[in-house]
Ligand SMILES: [Ca+2]
């Protein structure tokens with residue numbers, strides 16, 4: 001309760017500092033406010049890496065639950081990390097928590113996280129018969145009538161515990177399924193068991209739960225060396241990882257399970273929560289807008305998968321997972337995909353890799369350093385509303401006036417068109433793209449209803465450099 005009050009107060013401060021555009025976005029429906037999240041994880045070693053990063057982002061969301069769940073890879077008796085695998089990470093979080101709150105008082109207490117860390121359905125792959133503490137926690141959150149904000153249900157393993165929770169709701173409160181579906185958001189890292197296809201889709205499909213199923217996560221998973229382009233690789237290599245994360249950053253980062261030489265190992269599940277970090281990219285408003293957790297297109301119903309850069313590509317009817325997903329198959333020997341196609345496919349993830357890794361590095365600093373010694377991200381504020389109505393031939397002025405940095409750092413501005421995310425299929429020229437005030441002229445051929453997405457990317461001169469954004473969506477009106 002106190003935390004919620006704090007949230008409201010913090011939000012009010014941000015609103016006062018911001019523009020009316022921010023206020024306009026607090027209307028019902030998907031918002032860019034701090035989201036509620038429930039993690040379900042199969043405890044794989046790369047989930048353990050993701051858990052370190054996740055804990056350092058628990059100030060950015062309301063954590064409703066952290067639940068162990070099985071998957072096709074991990075379950076009782078099958079490569080299981082142990083029912084209490086999260087405990088050492090929570091213990092380490094407890095040690096750095098007193099310092100983290102110097103950087104953001106919104107970090108939850110270790111006790112708060114412990115109270116919400118429970119076991120879900122873990123006994124076998126796809127197990128969803130047993131009602132567990134984990135499934136009941138999900139039920140409770142989804143049925144709570146006092147809070148109708150969206151809940152992002154993340155499957156870092158199988159969606160089976162989520163499926164069990166939904167089945168309980170269907171059995172006990174069938175009249176509330178539509179209401180629950182409106183509140184729930186699914187972010188699945190592949191379909192790591194059959195329960196989405198065999199239960200969730202047939203029983204809940206008609207209610208249109210917004211569902212993202214990711215394969216792009218490979219960009220920061222075990223095969224990152226095949227995926228990350230040359231210019232991003234250094235942020236994952238041993239030298240960078242040791243200096244910025246692994247060494248001299250306190251007890252939480254020191255148990256991060258990098259490879260022996262310090263190289264990044266894998267965080268295949270991190271896109272599930274990277275998507276829910278409010279960076280200003282507004283990606284939670286629509287999965288095809290793109291953000292740190294990737295970019296997804298609607299394939300069927302309200303289900304969004306990775307955009308495949310092959311004309312006429314037919315998505316599989318069933319599971320999107322290791323055997324069927326385009327990106328995973330493209331990384332196997334004998335693939336018919338081209339390097340250019342793979343570069344394009346994974347770009348919605350790797351394009352942010354430097355910003356994402358530097359942001360992690362800053363939080364590693366927050367574990368030990370004082371507020372004065374560490375860096376904090378800029379707060380990007382536009383001098384106008386974020387959603388513009390524009391006419392063909394019009395010159396549109398862009399301004400990031402009002403942008404600040406909590407450390408008083410010098411700021412670098414970059415305005416760019418997010419071509420893949422907008423519906424206008426040509427490039428626009430942005431004047432003064434590297435300045436706080438910029439402009440572009442809408443071409444005469446832009447048609448009614450077409451959208452132009454312009455990202456305002458602001459990077460501070462702190463160490464490590466930190467980046468935040470705003471997104472301008474200009475809709476053409478004749
Ligand atoms: Ca996992």
Ligand SMILES: [Ca+2]
Nearest residue numbers: 376407460462
């Ligand atoms: Ca700063």
Ligand SMILES: [Ca+2]
Nearest residue numbers: 419422424425
């Ligand atoms: Ca476009």
